[in-house]
Amino acid sequence: MKPTHIEHIGIAVKNLEDAIVYYESILGTKCYAIEEVKDQKVKTAFFKLGDTKIELLESTEADGPIGKFIEKRGEGIHHIAFAVKNLEERLKEAEEKGIRLIDQKPRKGAEGLDIAFLHPKSTHGVLTELCEDKNQE
């Protein structure tokens, strides 16, 4: 698959404002963007650290994926996202390797990225996102 770097780490939080205060304090850098992703029922906040971002995720509805995650196991790291090129090809490659896909095709995620998730049952328990920034190409 050859990702170039870890694009971001997604962290599920109960309250975005509280979590932003904490991360601004520990990272020593300001949250640079807040964005709602309606089809995922989340509000997100981003921090940049080296070549990776921290993406905080607060559920906007209790039945959203982040709401359910927090209900089941509390706040914590939710997923890891690898930056790849040619995402559609990477998804085919993943399928050929026997990895179960959550998204058969790329869809739009936060920050205008094309994204797709791999199922944690195929990835040793790690919800894994592949993403491509076509804006940078």
Place this chain on the structure above:
Amino acid sequence: MKPTHIEHIGIAVKNLEDAIVYYESILGTKCYAIEEVKDQKVKTAFFKLGDTKIELLESTEADGPIGKFIEKRGEGIHHIAFAVKNLEERLKEAEEKGIRLIDQKPRKGAEGLDIAFLHPKSTHGVLTELCEDKNQE
């Protein structure tokens, strides 16, 4: 705290050999080191991706921290580690901010790094490691 980058992401796995095969396949890069950390009751395997490492952790004993983690919630992301300078000062700073420390003082972790953990109760559920590579200074 001003970490320079995410030093690594720690992932708890049941079987290191199987997980290495998977990560070599998805990352397109070879595992560059395997190391046992006896006081943590783990065997670790490392991959490099951009400025961050993936650290796979297999418990060598069922009652070790990784063994207990997997028993409770299965394989998955276990912790995130931020690279900092002057780790002892950073720990004092964390304590002044009201963050609960697991390690009051730095101890030795994998790869010869000085490490210390912050308690997830103070970090919005994320087991957080601070580490300093004194070998590079």
